[in-house]
Amino acid sequence: MTISKEAIMQALGTVQEPDLKQDLVTLNMIRNLEIDGGKVVFTIMLTTPACPLKGKMEADSRKALASVAGVESIEIKWDSDVPNDGRTRGLIKAPIRNAIAIGSGKGGVGKSTVSVNVAVALAKAGARVGLLDADIYGPNTPTMLGVEQLPKPDGPRIIPAEAYGVKMVSMGLLVKPGQPLIWRGPMLNSAIRQFLGDVEWGELDYLIVDLPPGTGDAALSLAQSLPLSGAVVVTLPQLVSLEDAGRGLNMFKKLEVPVLGVVENMSYLELPDGTIMDIFGSGGGEHLAKLTNVDFLGQVPMDQNVRIGGDRGKPIVDSHPDSPVAQALTEITQRIAQKVSVAAIGVNNDLPISILE
Ligand SMILES: Nc1ncnc2c1ncn2[C@@H]1O[C@H](COP(=O)(O)OP(=O)(O)O)[C@@H](O)[C@H]1O
Ligand SMILES: [Mg+2]
Numbered sequence: 001m002t003i004s005k006e007a008i009m010q011a012l013g014t015v016q017e018p019d020l021k022q023d024l025v026t027l028n029m030i031r032n033l034e035i036d037g038g039k040v041v042f043t044i045m046l047t048t049p050a051c052p053l054k055g056k057m058e059a060d061s062r063k064a065l066a067s068v069a070g071v072e073s074i075e076i077k078w079d080s081d082v083p084n085d086g087r088t089r090g091l092i093k094a095p096i097r098n099a100i101a102i103g104s105g106k107g108g109v110g111k112s113t114v115s116v117n118v119a120v121a122l123a124k125a126g127a128r129v130g131l132l133d134a135d136i137y138g139p140n141t142p143t144m145l146g147v148e149q150l151p152k153p154d155g156p157r158i159i160p161a162e163a164y165g166v167k168m169v170s171m172g173l174l175v176k177p178g179q180p181l182i183w184r185g186p187m188l189n190s191a192i193r194q195f196l197g198d199v200e201w202g203e204l205d206y207l208i209v210d211l212p213p214g215t216g217d218a219a220l221s222l223a224q225s226l227p228l229s230g231a232v233v234v235t236l237p238q239l240v241s242l243e244d245a246g247r248g249l250n251m252f253k254k255l256e257v258p259v260l261g262v263v264e265n266m267s268y269l270e271l272p273d274g275t276i277m278d279i280f281g282s283g284g285g286e287h288l289a290k291l292t293n294v295d296f297l298g299q300v301p302m303d304q305n306v307r308i309g310g311d312r313g314k315p316i317v318d319s320h321p322d323s324p325v326a327q328a329l330t331e332i333t334q335r336i337a338q339k340v341s342v343a344a345i346g347v348n349n350d351l352p353i354s355i356l357e
Pocket of ligand 1: 104110111113114265304306
């Protein structure tokens with residue numbers, strides 16, 4: 001018997017996209033449907049390659065198709081088209097669909113670690129990713145990605161370095177190593193303007209911005225001059241860190257930057273015998289998220305491989321992808337990507353315009 005495309009589409013029309021709360025057919029997510037005897041092949045077009053719901057959509061699709069007579073095998077391929085958040089990105093002329101800042105009230109909480117690993121995790125999923133190390137006081141991402149210099153430009157514009165599939169620019173690569181980074185008002189502003197305006201990013205799905213710590217001038221002017229899709233706040237579990245993180249979070253709220261959520265880093269240490277040690281206390285990140293009415297994006301445990309990898313330019317999501325830390329960071333990345341896409345689409349208003357052909 002021959003299977004009709006209509007029968008397949010009708011079955012897939014019962015499968016919901018869990019975030020967008022509409023079915024895959026209405027959302028025009030089913031592409032390139034081919035039927036060869038009893039074999040059905042199609043592509044599901046996602047709004048982010050780092051979609052945490054792939055497993056569920058695949059299982060639901062297979063279940064729905066099981067009831068179509070004649071179907072013997074199903075092959076599902078994946079593709080994605082990340083929606084643009086619709087913001088005009090000021091000085092940045094490159095087509096950057098979404099810009100996500102990683103901030104915190106203070107340094108040393110793992111802002112750069114989270115930025116680097118989120119960027120690498122997105123790239124590994126297949127997204128086009130840039131990382132702007134805008135921590136002009138303590139630019140660490142070159143070391144964390146093992147990058148020593150920027151490529152030689154062939155014009156006036158800065159060409160990003162590339163590592164682990166991520167395009168990266170850092171003030172650490174624009175000044176001589178060891179040179180102190182002391183900024184005064186006007187200098188700071190012109191550095192930031194140059195930094196934002198002069199980089200040849202090309203087309204990106206995501207630009208991750210590692211912000212300077214705190215709520216001082218540098219963090220403020222960066223967050224202001226770069227329209228952001230959203231911001232992620234990193235904190236340690238303990239009270240003093242929460243106070244700082246809370247200030248950072250309020251800065252974003254005042255600037256009307258959507259806060260995507262709180263990440264709690266160095267949440268606990270698992271000892272070889274399985275005992276859990278709460279070195280910096282526990283539950284603080286979740287508490288802060290509740291208190292400020294934003295999402296809690298997850299806990300990242302401590303692992304010495306994070307630090308070793310950071311020092312050696314080997315991000316943990318790449319070097320130890322199966323470790324609990326890497327898995328936590330990957331899940332956090334997926335939640336961030338998912339939230340950014342859902343917001344860009346405007347779930348309650350329109351159909352996902354950018355995924356409609
Ligand atoms: N979950 C973790 N486990 C172990 N070490 C970590 C973890 N997160 C960060 N570190 C280490 O702590 C130090 C500070 O982290 P970093 O990302 O540079 O913080 P920030 O950018 O906020 O100043 C780095 O040496 C880093 O490798
Ligand atoms: Mg840092």
